[in-house]
Amino acid sequence: MTDQPQAPAEQPSDVEGSTPALGAEAVAAYLRAHPRFFSEHDELLLEMHIPHQRGDSVSLVERQLKLLRERNIEMRHRLSHLMDVARDNDRLFEKTRRLILDLLDADSLEAVVMAVEDSLRQEFQVPFVSLILFSENATPVGRWVNTAEAQQTIGALLGGGKTVSGSLREHELAFLFGEEQRKEVASSAVAPLDYLGLHGVLAIGSRDPQHYKSSVGTLFLSYIAEVLGRVIPRFTTLRPVR
Structure with a gap:
């Protein structure tokens, strides 16, 4: 007896009104269809992990991205610290200003x-x-x-x-x-x-x-x-x- 051809398995349909899940294959297909995507959104490269390892070596691209990430984090921390210092100085200036005015008004x-x-x-x-x-x-x-x-x-x-x-x-x-x-x-x-x-x-x-x-x-x-x-x-x- 010959085997009967199997009908293709039905794909699960999305629930009406819900947003379909975006899988890895869909992302890969989109990137293949848009090969210039990262050229137009190169800021995303700093947030991605792109391994280029061959044995124990690390490619210059991955090393560069790692350094850029570290420098970006360091600059954010330094900027945050400078903003904190600026706010503290503003508060000190305002308190000092009020005190100086009180001293000038003293009788x-x-x-x-x-x-x-x-x-x-x-x-x-x-x-x-x-x-x-x-x-x-x-x-x-x-x-x-x-x-x-x-x-x-x-x-x-x-x-x-x-x-x-x-x-x-x-x-x-x-x-x-x-x-x-x-x-x-x-x-x-x-x-x-x-x-x-x-x-x-x-x-x-x-x-x-x-x-x-x-x-x-x-x-x-x-x-x-x-x-x-x-x-x-x-x-x-x-x-x-x-």
Whole structure:
């Protein structure tokens, strides 16, 4: 008996209204029909894995694509980091601007001291703040220290005339933040006030040892200290000598 010819198997039909699944054969057929597809969409090559291995060797094409992918990922990370830094600087600028305006509007030394301490603690979220002025004649407002005592205790921090940051020594922390608080301060930034007849220091501290590293940017703190040096003499006997 001869075999009867078999009828071709029926292909499964798609459910009405559904999107047919796109299989590998359909993709391959489409690419064969459109050989210039990747020439017109070459950006897709960076996202594809195209092996060109012969034994243990790797072709230059695959190596090039691998390097391009890695460089693309690295550039995205760098761009994301730069955007984060820019946003942080924008926030710092806005907080600094508000503080400077408050200092310019202050009508007393008490208002100046309160504006600085409140802004740094509330706006900038700094847990430890210290504003110290150096003079032989103290006033009832703020903290005043004898100039000789200040030079003897923290003279090393003031010698360069620039803002410094990092980990300070125990006696420096005690002078700046007090005996009790110095136990909690793990890193600090210190900006000298030195404008004509006025001398002092503005210090901020953190419980995080890495928060104020030696390489941290201190532009905004230095700017605040410079403004203080010009505002405070309006309310003290330490008039700038010209």
